[in-house]
Amino acid sequence: MSPPKGDALLPSTTTEAAPTKKSPSAGLRLVKGLLVGIALWTCLNAAGLAPVPGCVSDGLLRGYKAEEQCPQVSAVTPDKNNALWTALGETFSTDAFKTRAVEWLGGAVRVPTPSFDKMGPVGEDPRWEVFGPFHDYLLKAFPLVHSTLEVTKVNTWGLVYAWKGSDADLKPLLLAAHQDVVPVNPDTVDKWTHPPFSGHFDGERIWGRGSSDDKSGLIAILSTIESLLESNFQPARGVVLTFGFDEETSGLHGAASLSKHLLETYGENAFLLLVDEGGGFAQEYDGVVATPAVAEKGYIDVRVDVTSPGGHSSVPPSHTTIGILSQLLVHYEANPYEPRLSRGTPMYWKSQCLAAHVPGVPHKLRKALKKAVKSDHALREAQKELFKEKSFRALVGTTQAIDLISGGVKTNALPEEAWAVVNHRIATDSSVDAVKEQDTALLKTLAQEFNLSYTAFGSQITGKDGTAYGTLTLTDAWGTALEPAPISPIDAPEYALLSGTIKATYNAHRSLKGDKSIVIAPGIMSGNTDTRYYWALTEHIYRYNHHNSGNGTALSNGVHTINESIDADAFLEMIRFFSTLILNADEYTA
Ligand SMILES: [Zn+2]
Structure with missing residues (x-):
């Protein structure tokens, strides 16, 4: 998966100053009064005509309660194990532990574990064998984890670690990560500041493929458990780890097998909650916002295949097969899916959280969002503002991208076939069927115009x-269509547990107090993670590993490209997050 770009870290040592509110000067008050007067005049003049932006009745704001639109919980810290949690936090702050953590992650990066598209079965395709040395490394680096937890290897390279709790009635906590990394393009090796599998630590960052995606998650989890075991912690609630080995190529061999194993061993809805790679926290406007992804978009690759008679190209028709396909593709791009922000979707909730709690949100947007709770017109106004940011717009709607094309074999031969593949990421409030329907309808007129016999997803449409x-x-190009993930409920106590854990971690890492330092807002993943196979294990799935994504002004952290790296302090904060989560979950009662 690709976390958001930008890696200028949010500081971990400074204490935030409370924003000071100046009382407006007399001059300002006068200007404000004038503006209100002008606005009122414009609204009055527009009465009876089409609605004028900003003229929605202020009555809509009456009764608005920020806490209702985006409830925030207090920081949650362990009670029974508070001393242990505090002691661990102190350990994590030491240089000695930092050296250890850097070495744990650097060592994991130094064992390359790339996964490739279209790999053969495990045991046949030799490229899977890279996971052998990786398992050897984990065994050596985390001796207590391996001597205490029960390890099961699923489909040879999938890893399940079970840490039994003393209370078998408590649903275990499930933590996921993936062992594989995106391959390094050999042509780009000399463009890396430090070699891609060096795991080099430059005093600030750990470099190399997987340092962020997702060996940081996997090693943070194991580092946490090794540390808890060193402190003689014995959980009441079980903890289960599941580490796939082909997440970057769709999880067919790894997470798909792991999911089967977990279902057979534990059953449906057997886990308290699941945390996998995904969102982190970042500066948004003038606040810090953590965004656990509570859903994932769906997916379908639509293959558009055109055939028409071949022949010698000296006697060509007006439109060759390639020409027809081109017109169909132009028509696709001229008719993109219209994204629509709807109430009851994660991106709507996210924007309501911005309006309710985050300082620095532009006045116009905040006001529109608050009114949007009741007013459809205001919702469209808010959408207009929010969609100015391309990534927000892409997350809300179904997207399309023509990513593959093929046709023709020779310059003097008319092509008999040409095809392209259109990649769709399906909006959380849409479905695979809705996309199939819209694509089918889109090309109908052109199919008739070119007199083509038209078949879509197995149904004859025209030209019988x-x-x-x-x-x-x-x-469906590869038969891999995927529905949008079920949305993890945000009014559930499990979501509150996660939110409180995030707040406690963020505060503890910065010696902050209070509940206002970070806002928790649900979000979604634009891509898919291994969680796509885990829907039946729990309805509380959060793609979140507390990665510090900074303020978005710095260079990318190199995920899926050159110069992947992670700030050591950000990695330490991930360890703090997982230890807080395990200890909080241990004491959690619904
Ligand atoms: Zn990943």
Whole structure:
């Protein structure tokens, strides 16, 4: 998965000053009064005409309660194990522990574990064997984890660690990560500041493929448990770890097998909650916002296949197969899916959290969002503002991108076939069927215009009479369509537990107090994680590993490209997050 770009860290040592509110000067008050007067005049003049932006009745703001639109919980810290939690926090702050943690992660990066597209079965394709040395490394680096937890290898390279709790009635906590990394393009090796599998520590950052995605998550979890075991902690609630080995190539061999094993061993809805890679926290406007992803978009690759008669290109038709396909693709791009921000979706909740709690949100946007609770018109106004940010817009709607094309074999031969693949990421409030329907309808007119016999997803649409000039066929390109993930409920106590844990971690790492330092707002993943296979294990799935994503002004942290790296302090904070989560979950009662 790709976390948001930008890696200028949010400081971990300074204490935040409370924002000071100046009382407006007399001059300002006058200007404000004037503006209100002008606005009122404009609104009055627009009465009876089409609605004027900003003229929605202020009555809509009456009764608005920030806490209702985006409830925030207090920081949650362990009670029974508070002394242990505090002591661990102190350990994590020492240089000695930092050296250890850097070495744990650096060592993992130094064992390359790339996964590739279209790999053969485990045991046949030799490229899977790279996970052998990785398992050897884990065994050596985390001796207590391996002597205490029960380790099961699933489909040879999938790893399940079970830490039994003393109370078998408590649903175990499930933590996920993936062992594989995106391959390094050999042509780019000399562009890396430090070699891609060096795990080099430059005093600030740990460098190399996987240092962020996702060996930071996997090693943070194991470092946490090794540390808890060194402190003789014995959980009441079980903790289960599941580490896939082909997340970057869709999880078919790894997480798919792991999911089967976990379902057979533990059953459906057997886990308290699941945390996997995903969102982190970052500066947004003038606040810090943590965004656990409570859903994932769906996915379908639509193959658009055109055939028409071949022949010598000295006697060409007006439109060759490639020409027809091109027109279909132009038509696709001229008719993108219209994204629509709807109440009851994670991105709406996220924006309501911004309006309710985050300082620095532009007045116009905040006001529109507050009114949007009741007013459809205000919701469209808010959408207009929010969609100015391309990434927000992309997260809300179904997207399309033509990513593959093929056709033609020779310059003097008319191509008999040409095809392209359109990649869709499906909005959380849409479905695979809705996308199939819209794509099918989109190309119908052109299919008739070119007299093509049109079949879409197995159904004959037009041209049944056999006199067609050629064919147009839409299919699910690889049979890998995926529905948007079920949305993890945000009014659940499990979400409150996660939120309180995030606040406690953020505060403890910065010696802050109070509940206002960080806002928790639900979000979604634009891509898919291994969690796509884990839906049946719990309804509380959070893609979040507390990665400090900074203020977004610095260079990318190199995920999936050159110069992947992670700030050592950010990695330490991830360890703090997992230890707080395990200890909080241990004492949690619904
Ligand atoms: Zn990943």
